[in-house]
Amino acid sequence: MFSWTTFWESFIPLLWAARFTVLVSGLGIVLGLGIGALICAGALSPWKPMRIFAALWVSFLRGVPLLVQLLLVYFLLPVIGINVPALVAAVGTVAICASAYISEIWRGAINALPRGQTEAAKAIGMAPLSQWTRIILPQAITMSLPALINELILLVKASSLVSVVGILEITRASQAQAATTFRPLEVYLAAACIYLAINLCLAGVGRWLEHRMAV
Amino acid sequence: MMNDLLAHYGPFLLRGFGMTVLCWLLGTVGGMALGLAIALIQRYSIAPVRWVLRIYIEAIRGTPFLAQLFLLYYGGPMFGLRLDPIPAGLLGLSVYSSPYFAEIFRSAFGAVPIGQIEAARAIGMSEPSIVRRILLPLGLVSALPAMVNFSIVLTKETVILSIITVPELMYQVQRMSAETFRYVEANLALALFFWGLVELISRLGRRFETRITKHLIERT
Amino acid sequence: DQLADIKAAGKIVTATDMHYSPFDMIIDGTYQGITKDIFDEVSKELGVEPLYQDIPWTAELPGLEVKKFDIIIAPVTITPERLERYAFSLPIADATVGLIRSANDTETKAPEDIKGKAVGVQQGTAQAAQLQMFGDKIGGITMKEYGTTDEAYADLATGRLQAVAGSLPNLAYLVKARSETFALLEPTTFGEPKYFAWAMRKDADSASFVEAINTALLKMTDDGRMKAIQEKWLGVNPVLPREVPQD
Amino acid sequence: MVRASSVEIRKVNKFYGPFHALKDIDMSIAPGKVTCLIGPSGSGKSTLLRCVNFLEEYNSGEVLIDGELIGYETAGGKKMSSRRLREMRRTIGMVFQQFNLWPHMTALQNVAEGLIRVRGMAKSEAEARAADALEKVGLGDRMSNHPSRLSGGQQQRVAIARAIAMEPRLMLFDEPTSALDPELVGEVLSVMKALAAEGMTMVVVTHEMGFAAHVADKVAFMEQGELVAMDEPANILHHPEDPRIQSFLRTYHERNSF
Amino acid sequence: MVRASSVEIRKVNKFYGPFHALKDIDMSIAPGKVTCLIGPSGSGKSTLLRCVNFLEEYNSGEVLIDGELIGYETAGGKKMSSRRLREMRRTIGMVFQQFNLWPHMTALQNVAEGLIRVRGMAKSEAEARAADALEKVGLGDRMSNHPSRLSGGQQQRVAIARAIAMEPRLMLFDEPTSALDPELVGEVLSVMKALAAEGMTMVVVTHEMGFAAHVADKVAFMEQGELVAMDEPANILHHPEDPRIQSFLRTYHERNSF
């Protein structure tokens, strides 16, 4: 019934495709964290236009499926004369989409921070940038690490959607593999194993950080 | 042309949307309940149990929903587990989302100042009461945006249920675009329905959030 | 003019969903299959280099319209509705509907035996329509529609289905690959003959390009190259119409 | 009138990692008595108080409430069931140095919560009781404020009201008057004295020698995790023998005279 | 020697919703002077202090630091730029009633942080400075503890060290000694006195009359959002005219004598 040969043989093409999963989601995570922090700062800023911008950002990017966003970037931008290479489109879209979710997670954690924490920083005349990097984010990140890792793991998995712009990552490769072997169960199981390996690394980093940052 | 399309596929799309909302709702509620149970057991139980739950969390969280659902629905019968599409879909969604919710709850509990829990312990409050009256309401402040986030992600994961022939929105949309090649209209409908649902969820989330944070503006 | 542009660039940009055996497959990391073999030859005729891209089906038609690619070489069954919107090449393969059953199922032998049974099919396809008509004719079946044929095959293996309908080439390839699990019903086809072809843009700019592709295909049929390819992958050489069928 | 609890502390040691925070503490407190813990910052007063209701696990020794060991089933043995611990804690009240009010509840709800959940009172009855307790500490007009909308002293009084509303038989106060102005301290003290008279044992960490002198039956002086002396207030505050206590008090007098 | 700042408060009003927390406060503090704010709980002392560095927005009136309006560009006008506000705050130190230490940093880092980020010092220099400040408040041996591993009094001293290390020209203390034992209060006071001598203006909310008597140049008594009187300590503490102050002090004396 279950074909172990297919299962094991699937690893070669899938691991090869995993390069792109790691590349797209890795770059997407790094950029997404940065943009997410900016959007979060915007959402909490005292300046109303900034808050509205952040709210629209989050609402649009969470409202429209990543797949549609990718299609828009890759297929609609050319219509108005902007042609982006597939890999750039993939990384950019994934990062921007992730930033919306990440900023919301941080906003929640920051809401739970006692107000006195920033007041103490303000009272000594600390600049907003320092307040963010030294007081707010370190505490918010520690507090929200599990939720953040959740999001990053989702991101790794969501990166499978970039196959629509022609990037052969794990999920796409496994579909192709399933179609030639006609053994989707075995192939998807192998794909799941590779995803699991990548995500275990992320979870491990998360655990380690949690441990380190605990006081 | 457009009218014909609407007349013919409109009811299917609506029914599909209804199924999507239903699956999302039940899946989310199931996942939250399971996740809360996991987070609480982790908090209050002995190390071996915690390890087992840890493995469960990482295994489910680390693998794609597509693969899990495939395994459950098409692989299940190999092990004597034969489910109909909708029960399989709901079970799949709940199990898939549970580790995410568990982690969100865990981080929420961690954000509650220990002093507030000690104050409750000191008067002899039972742990269930502490969870209900102190841990959850206070933890929710930091967890709510993350929970709304993930619920929104889940709306989109429901489209995967189409692979096990649950007649949800994606299933109907695929059918419409395959039959008519009107993929623009079909996908527009898909996007609009989802945006509507997501807007609704985030609005409700925001409203609930302002309610629970209103009184927390702390003074020194 | 599209054809002139292609010739000037020296390459032709294609899109296909590389998981539909035996037409489009990735084996050991390289793209292979009927489509590729035919298109390699067509490109030679046009004197340009083919550029093959693996694009999921959802993105193929939108991409074609915004000119991300010149042609979709994924096998598309020709139907009247589709003809309204896209230009099709001459048929490249037989797409007539066939049925498979589980290998150890001794009850379902001929297509007529599926009466009252659960039969799977890929949703929205020409084959689904054929199955529906056939089912009505023989007195009703329980038709279950799947997103892709893969899932229908998987469900046949679990026993939830008693048969799966699909295009004959695909079914034949499947049965060859997993003969211990699946078997074809005899006679192998029923319903009206259907064909696979390639889709292109339907505008004046593309007309000469469509023409050029068709000329190349006809030439290949005539000089036996088409036959060789069909026999290599399918073991048979179906007779393909020499003009685009309109129904 | 309720029965007050006795507290018996025997050779209690507490370590934070390598740091020896409590060193062989021996102390015995008779029912209905008021004991004040005084001593320099960091000497272990809060830690000792927290060991009494087992919020802090002591590493060796015994703490007995009414003759019953708290926290462990037998001295040095395994921990007691959480149900039993909870039952024991129901008779022990505590006011924290940092108040630890629940920020999502109003002052009234903060006080009523324990009555409802722990004492099983009906909501209306609990709220009436809570309102009473808040009146007593002078917060009748701020009952519906959330803690974030209260001044430091008001928060501290809510914390006190929360503890006394539970009518414990043993009350642990960790600097209950640090944020209070002199007038209020007077009021709060009279509330506490009344409680003592009704039969409540009290252990109070305080820096207010005046309070110790007026209310305490015994004063215990701690330093660097050790119990230096424990005696009648007069003996500790007026004729201390230990030079450490003498110097501690000298600065106090200097500061408070004017 | 740095130049101390002057503070000028003119007709300041503050509302929390309908609640009138500060009523037409007028107060002027000369450079280098120490002013103590005393008064019952909830009278608006913390609120006033927070208006001085504009952590709390006052609704009307003016607060001038060294003659310069803080918070607004013109009285009743629009808010000043946050850059300018920040610059003004750099010369103002504050010690909070609830300490507000940063829990993710050690004691040393808590103190050094401002020196590095705001004063732009090199890390090593800032840490040396921070260590000095912590030594001064008697915490030389606890520098690498995180706040959660410090006793209440120790936390308060870190907060004080954090403020004094910045060498502000105006220092705002909100009950800086509430969690300190008598001996430490003495030490901290001597640190503060030295600062005052070096040229620092101080505004101190306190419940310690002894401190007010010994250190203050002026004592201000507040009640229900009003400034009842502001005068030399002797006039307020020994011969108060206002009956409210008299009753306030009476209870204080009763309590602290022993």
Ligand SMILES: Nc1ncnc2c1ncn2[C@@H]1O[C@H](COP(=O)(O)OP(=O)(O)OP(=O)(O)O)[C@@H](O)[C@H]1O
């Ligand atoms: N955010 C708020 N909303 C409503 N009322 C408030 C708010 N903050 C403070 N108050 C009220 O304003 C009054 C003044 O508070 P403030 O903190 O200035 O008092 P205080 O003099 O410092 O008292 P304490 O000595 O107890 O610290 C109090 O009665 C308090 O309840």
Ligand SMILES: Nc1ncnc2c1ncn2[C@@H]1O[C@H](COP(=O)(O)OP(=O)(O)OP(=O)(O)O)[C@@H](O)[C@H]1O
């Ligand atoms: N979690 C901890 N880890 C390490 N050391 C700790 C921890 N908690 C407290 N300490 C140390 O234990 C000692 C005793 O602390 P405790 O809080 O009992 O002091 P205290 O007598 O209440 O002082 P204060 O009057 O300042 O509140 C202090 O020196 C403190 O630094």
Ligand SMILES: [Mg+2]
């Ligand atoms: Mg203490």
Ligand SMILES: [Mg+2]
């Ligand atoms: Mg105050």
